[in-house]
Amino acid sequence: MDHPIVAPGAAADPPGRAEALAEAIAAAAAEIEATRRIPPTLVEALHRSRLFRMLLPRSAGGDEVHPATYLLAIEAAARQDASVAWNLFVANSTVLIAAYLDPAVARTIFADPRSVLAWGPPNETIADAVPGGYRVSGRFDFASGCRLASWMGVHCRVREADGGLRQNHLGRPAIRTLIFPAAEARLLDNWNPIGLRGTASDSYTVGDVFVPEAFSSTREDPSLRREPGPLYAFTQQGLYAVGVAGVALGTGGAMLQQFVALAMTKAPRGQALLAEDALVQSEVARATAKLGAARAWLLSMLGEMHDAAEAGAALPVAERARLRLGCAQAIQASVEVADFAYKAAGVDAIFPGSPFERRFRDIHTLSQQIQSRAAHFTAVGQVMLGRAPVGFL
Incomplete structure (x- = not known):
């Protein structure tokens, strides 16, 4: 049986849109390398192309494309500059949390067509469960795309009111994802590696940030998704x-x-x-x-x-x-x-x-x-x- 690589419809050609930006991406490569940033004009072009929204649910204003279509689009961008492609793939990976949020909350986060969500991997940070949500302080690293972000997140364990750690469905300490406006995080300009320099995978800190329960979820249990696609x-x-x-x-x-x-x-x-x-x-x-x-x-x-x-x-x-x-x-x-x-x-x-x-x-x-x-x-x-x-x- 043949399997379609590109789904039909208006959102079906992200690879073509990525290829259409090839000249612009290639022209910016030297600046990306030197400044460790994607130039604003190229960021704007990437937003217009909707390449940040490939994996976002349609219910939240995304394109919800076929995963093979997504792979081809990331590949097309990477032929010109790996840092641009890395930022695109990370931004698309973070929006997958929308499938685990209340649809109204997901629409709030991604209402602006230029919304980007960034975060770093889990670490030893523990958030405190409080009435209505969570409070969290800590430092997180490797937040690719944080310089483009309008929203930030953290993945951390949760301490309940009785002092114990919340457990997940496997009986292990649960890792909760907490999402908040990017202005509540302080970015640290410390990403200066030998490669993928333009990903701006900087560290960031948060100090006693309150996150409402509705702006949190977990990536640990696939059965909790709300999106049926x-x-x-x-x-x-x-x-x-x-x-x-x-x-x-x-x-x-x-x-x-x-x-x-x-x-x-x-x-x-x-x-x-x-x-x-x-x-x-x-x-x-x-x-x-x-x-x-x-x-x-x-x-x-x-x-x-x-x-x-x-x-x-x-x-x-x-x-x-x-x-x-x-x-x-x-x-x-x-x-x-x-x-x-x-x-x-x-x-x-x-x-x-x-x-x-x-x-x-x-x-x-x-x-x-x-x-x-x-x-x-x-x-x-x-x-x-x-x-x-x-x-x-």
Whole structure:
């Protein structure tokens, strides 16, 4: 059975809209690298393209696109600049919380068409349950896209009035997501890494912020979702991995494309063109197959899972594991292809401003992120062998 990659309708062409911005994204790449920020004019163009709203429910003013369409759009942006694509995927990942909020609250948060929600990963912070909501203080790190955000969030444990920690459905300390206006967070300008510099993944602090109960939810229990559409059968963690895979595929694919162009014109001293070298020919073919196979498999499974999703039900654990495997494989293949292109380009790859140098740093920064860890293969293998970790998402 064939599975559509792009769903019909007005919101069906985010990849085309991302490709239409290719020239603008490429032109801003040097400024993004130097300032660690996406220029306001490009941010505005991204908002007009609705690329921040691909995974937002239609009930909250979003486009609720097919997950394979989403992957292709992130990949298209990443071909030009990985930081732009990373900001897009993170912003789309955070809006998935809307499927777990009261629809009226979700509409309040995303009423402004330029609303962006940002947050950092959970840490040891504990919020206090108080009448009507929660109070929280703490520091959080790696808040990609926080410089674009109108709303911020934190993920933390909850201390009840009796002093005990709230438990989740698995009998573990629950992690609650609390959402509040971005003005209530203090951003720290401390993101200065070797790659993905334009993601502005800064730290932030909050001090005794009150968050109403309605502006909170949990990402731990997929059965609590309020949105029935097939997109939300995917766990938030699963779609997060899809976004990372899109950035990796676009970055690795662009490096391979740039090497092919170089090989058609570069002749090492006293030798024929690289394109005439039998080893180069073989390795280009192998790299193309490796990247294409990983990409095609991930697109195929996204189509199958979307088609099979049942209203109101989360994907079964076996399908979550298969998706995790597809994303991990796509990320690993992309890094391997990027490494081939960088090494094969020789000294042409080592200078700032080359088509390879920034992308090499970007994809190797991506390779250090949690979604890229080899441990995912172990976790998937445990599921496949009947030893699924409790609470696998």
